[in-house]
């Protein structure tokens with residue numbers, strides 16, 4: 001890869017990190033049963049994976065989480081600081097870091113990014129961006145708040161309809177954007 005390509009990818013990475021930050025301006029919606037809100041910010045994680053692929057998608061999310069860990073109030077509702085990683089949503093945050101690796105790897109191993117296979121790409125994001133993230137989040141939530149694992153998993157069903165809409169939209173948007181801008185999704 002030339003220096004010019006590296007600069008291009010890092011610029012795109014910074015722009016996607018900025019997008020994740022902007023999506024955090026929308027406050028979370030409390031669900032009541034668990035201390036985990038419905039957020040728009042996870043759509044930014046889907047887009048990071050979809051647009052940038054596993055390497056730069058992970059860098060974009062890591063950059064975002066690093067800024068949160070440093071104390072910047074970038075999570076939905078203006079939260080931040082290292083303590084959030086040990087709070088009730090810590091499992092989701094760690095899973096956000098891993099999601100682009102999973103999504104990017106599955107996209108690379110399948111024809112998901114090619115024309116006509118949008119449904120496969122949607123399925124991959126549902127699996128690795130929703131199911132995986134919600135399961136990891138629920139496991140940590142159960143440990144952190146003394147809930148049973150089954151109660152934590154069941155309560156996560158509240159996120160599924162919204163997450164399905166966000167993930168499907170992210171795939172449709174990413175396919176349009178990738179058609180006109182080379183994001184190096186295979187990286």
Ligand code: BTN
Nearest residue numbers: 037038039042075076089092159
């Ligand atoms: C935070 O702001 O501390 C992280 C919030 C995590 C919310 C999770 S992400 C998956 C699921 N879908 C949502 O809309 N909310 C939860």
